Amino acid sequence: MSTPTTKEPPWALIEKVIGLERRKGFRDEAVVGGLEAFLNLHWPEGAAIVRGYASMAPAERERALAQLEEALDARKREVFRSLKVPIEEAAGVGPTTAKLLRKLGIETVEDLLTTFPRRLEDRSVRKPISSVQDGESVTIRGTVRAKSRIKARPKLELIKVAVDDGTGVIFAIWFNQPWIWDEIEQGKEYSFFGKVLIRFGERQMENPIWEPAGRDFHTGRWVPIYSSTEGLSQGTLRAVIKRNLARFGPLIEDLLPEDVRRRNKLLPRCKAIGGIHFPEGPGAFETARRTLAFEELFLLQLGLALRKKRWREEGGRALEPDPEMVRKFFEMLPFELTGSQVRALREIERDLRAPYPMMRLLQGDVGSGKTVVAAGACVMAISAGAQAAVMAPTEILADQHFLVFQELLEGLSIRVERLLGSIRGRERDRILEGLSRGEVDLLIGTHALFQEGVEFRDLGLAVIDEQHRFGVVQREALSKKGKGTNILVMSATPIPRTVALTLYGEFSISVLSEMPIPKKNVRTVWVSESRRGEVYEEVERLLLEGEKGYVIFPLVEESEEMDLRAATVAYEELSERFAWAGVGLMHGRIPPEEKRRVMEEFRRGKIRLLVSTTVVEVGLDVPDATFLVIEHADRFGLSQLHQLRGRIGRQGQPAVCYAIADPTTEEARRRLSAFRDIEDGFRIAEEDLRIRGPGDLLGTAQHGFVSRLKVADLIRDLGLLESAREEAFRVAREGAPGYLVEEVERRFGEALERLGV
Ligand code: ADP
Numbered sequence: 164m165s166t167p168t169t170k171e172p173p174w175a176l177i178e179k180v181i182g183l184e185r186r187k188g189f190r191d192e193a194v195v196g197g198l199e200a201f202l203n204l205h206w207p208e209g210a211a212i213v214r215g216y217a218s219m220a221p222a223e224r225e226r227a228l229a230q231l232e233e234a235l236d237a238r239k240r241e242v243f244r245s246l247k248v249p250i251e252e253a254a255g256v257g258p259t260t261a262k263l264l265r266k267l268g269i270e271t272v273e274d275l276l277t278t279f280p281r282r283l284e285d286r287s288v289r290k291p292i293s294s295v296q297d298g299e300s301v302t303i304r305g306t307v308r309a310k311s312r313i314k315a316r317p318k319l320e321l322i323k324v325a326v327d328d329g330t331g332v333i334f335a336i337w338f339n340q341p342w343i344w345d346e347i348e349q350g351k352e353y354s355f356f357g358k359v360l361i362r363f364g365e366r367q368m369e370n371p372i373w374e375p376a377g378r379d380f381h382t383g384r385w386v387p388i389y390s391s392t393e394g395l396s397q398g399t400l401r402a403v404i405k406r407n408l409a410r411f412g413p414l415i416e417d418l419l420p421e422d423v424r425r426r427n428k429l430l431p432r433c434k435a436i437g438g439i440h441f442p443e444g445p446g447a448f449e450t451a452r453r454t455l456a457f458e459e460l461f462l463l464q465l466g467l468a469l470r471k472k473r474w475r476e477e478g479g480r481a482l483e484p485d486p487e488m489v490r491k492f493f494e495m496l497p498f499e500l501t502g503s504q505v506r507a508l509r510e511i512e513r514d515l516r517a518p519y520p521m522m523r524l525l526q527g528d529v530g531s532g533k534t535v536v537a538a539g540a541c542v543m544a545i546s547a548g549a550q551a552a553v554m555a556p557t558e559i560l561a562d563q564h565f566l567v568f569q570e571l572l573e574g575l576s577i578r579v580e581r582l583l584g585s586i587r588g589r590e591r592d593r594i595l596e597g598l599s600r601g602e603v604d605l606l607i608g609t610h611a612l613f614q615e616g617v618e619f620r621d622l623g624l625a626v627i628d629e630q631h632r633f634g635v636v637q638r639e640a641l642s643k644k645g646k647g648t649n650i651l652v653m654s655a656t657p658i659p660r661t662v663a664l665t666l667y668g669e670f671s672i673s674v675l676s677e678m679p680i681p682k683k684n685v686r687t688v689w690v691s692e693s694r695r696g697e698v699y700e701e702v703e704r705l706l707l708e709g710e711k712g713y714v715i716f717p718l719v720e721e722s723e724e725m726d727l728r729a730a731t732v733a734y735e736e737l738s739e740r741f742a743w744a745g746v747g748l749m750h751g752r753i754p755p756e757e758k759r760r761v762m763e764e765f766r767r768g769k770i771r772l773l774v775s776t777t778v779v780e781v782g783l784d785v786p787d788a789t790f791l792v793i794e795h796a797d798r799f800g801l802s803q804l805h806q807l808r809g810r811i812g813r814q815g816q817p818a819v820c821y822a823i824a825d826p827t828t829e830e831a832r833r834r835l836s837a838f839r840d841i842e843d844g845f846r847i848a849e850e851d852l853r854i855r856g857p858g859d860l861l862g863t864a865q866h867g868f869v870s871r872l873k874v875a876d877l878i879r880d881l882g883l884l885e886s887a888r889e890e891a892f893r894v895a896r897e898g899a900p901g902y903l904v905e906e907v908e909r910r911f912g913e914a915l916e917r918l919g920v
């Protein structure tokens with residue numbers, strides 16, 4: 164590649180002038196002396212585009228300015244590409260180093276320059292040798308007076324040098340690093356950083372970091388420490404970054420539009436990149452980090468905003484709900500809606516009436532009453548003459564929704580049908596025919612809803628319950644069943660706001676923040692395995708009192724067979740012991756008919772103890788269940804535990820949850836104490852985020868997405884995320900420049916694709 168020699172034009176300044184000229188109405192007053200003269204000075208090719216600007220008519224000027232902007236955009240693209248040269252072509256990078264860098268995910272020079280340090284180490288404290296204290300970490304500077312080599316044991320060789328700075332002497336000692344002998348010369352001056360040891364009155368530093376005096380690169384300052392890989396030392400990595408920063412630094416241009424940068428008090432990009440590698444201290448480092456984190460979040464949000472815009476431009480239908488039918492629905496409800504339910508419904512109605520497709524996330528802790536909101540949304544869509552679909556993640560939940568919706572919609576002359584994978588033959592044909600004719604108003608089911616052959620006459624609203632259980636492909640497939648279909652996604656996983664804004668960035672969010680029934684009633688007890696007997700004695704007592712509840716076993720793919728066996732064995736034991744109370748078994752492999760029977764009997768109370776794997780985790784609403792035993796609770800995630808707990812005490816009656824576990828890791832211990840001590844779903848989710856990191860919180864597609872964030876921290880940077888989002892959506896509205904669109908695609912395109920947005 165060619166080394167850049169000429170200085171780049173001041174793009175930010177040129178952009179500013181163009182903006183100003185436009186705002187002032189193309190009067191050639193943005194710069195003294197006129198636009199053409201200004202460009203001649205800074206960017207001759209640009210001047211050629213607007214030749215004769217001073218004597219143009221305003222309309223002509225507007226066109227010329229647009230052309231100028233296009234050229235500028237093209238140049239910017241080029242400039243950004245010029246930093247994307249393969250890492251093999253970076254200065255001072257041979258084939259071996261290149262391979263190691265690639266192992267760290269560094270593929271281009273830009274990746275290298277934006278490699279973010281894991282932390283800073285304070286090597287900035289300098290002291291005269293005479294005043295160093297035992298135990299402190301300092302940089303000292305002095306002349307090497309004497310060197311000695313000591314074979315302490317067959318496998319232990321020491322190199323010991325005496326360093327003198329005129330105030331005193333300190334001994335630097337290295338173990339088994341023979342090459343140092345030749346590198347350090349007697350009589351020369353060096354800087355050393357390390358921890359001081361004072362032994363029998365002699366000052367020492369073991370394995371200090373050192374470099375020629377005056378260089379102040381590895382010592383004498385705050386030094387960035389990077390995540391590295393075996394074979395690539397911190398020193399090498401740091402040196403490679405330094406060399407390339409010197410060489411490519413002048414090519415670093417601002418990614419963020421100038422006004423965005425200034426409004427948010429961010430550094431120019433080149434300063435920020437310099438600042439993370441050569442910070443004056445933690446404060447300066449944080450300022451630089453903030454700029455890069457903002458940039459990253461901005462690009463990500465821009466990606467989401469552009470997709471949302473495209474989606475909106477595809478067009479949707481404005482639905483006109485029939486006020487009479489909607490009013491009747493609300494009047495028939497057996498309870499008063501909570502304030503946040505009312506608010507959510509109002510937001511949904513506004514979306515439905517608008518000429519673009521709704522993309523709304525309805526978020527609410529378990530028991531916050533999402534179902535009735537979904538039903539209200541369906542009534543609105545159906546009363547406007549469209550069809551609606553509700554998709555649940557399991558057959559059990561689809562069944563439950565079918566029952567609940569039928570009850571809620573009774574008397575509204577709405578035809579509801581249920582479609583499951585297990586429904587076949589004539590029954591299936593009958594449903595599908597009704598659907599394509601538009602006689603079925605509401606279809607409730609599992610992923611069977613978007614299989615081939617399922618054709619709606621006019622799907623106006625798709626409700627997706629418990630979104631995190633669904634693959635993205637499915638979300639897409641369902642929305643494709645209708646053109647411009649409105650989508651309402653419901654999630655009981657209370658995702659922290661930062662994560663929601665990132666993963667559902669293109670969605671509007673309604674939150675159900677109040678509980679219809681205050682949830683102070685569920686007591687959580689964490690019990691060790693050795694006290695399992697007592698737990699089941701308690702279960703016996705509860706069953707004798709007429710209560711009903713669950714025993715839950717973990718089930719993970721990797722050990723599915725074993726897990727199933729554990730649940731089955733427990734079921735057999737418990738069904739012998741508690742035969743009089745009715746014991747049922749539930750897991751994913753049980754045939755649908757059998758599942759339905761078990762659930763029905765559990766609801767009715769013929770079965771009062773349900774042994775189950777996590778299939779009951781989400782959404783299940785059996786209001787009179789009051790106890791829950793979670794076996795091997797340490798194998799569940801925190802949010803998952805919380806979901807499970809949401810199955811009991813649903814009417815506000817006292818309930819108890821026993822988590823049986825002897826956790827073996829610190830993380831599991833933290834999880835269980837958090838579960839025991841925190842009741843609030845949002846706080847649980849935040850704690851989960853803290854314990855596991857954002858990547859693990861959701862599925863793998865989402866993980867790839869979040870892990871693309873190199874600098875931003877989803878826990879700390881909420882404020883930054885909010886402003887980046889606002890700016891990005893504004894830029895998308897006003898039309899994003901091409902170089903930014905390109906950059907968004909490069910960084911996040913694939914991840915966004917996989918998310919299905
Ligand atoms: P989730 O948000 O977990 O899906 P549901 O929609 O299943 O919660 O509602 C939980 C329970 O609360 C249900 O039994 C439901 O009938 C009841 N419920 C919902 N809204 C209200 C309300 N405003 N007042 C009283 N009970 C309500």
Ligand code: MG
Nearest residue numbers: 533534655782
């Ligand atoms: Mg639900």
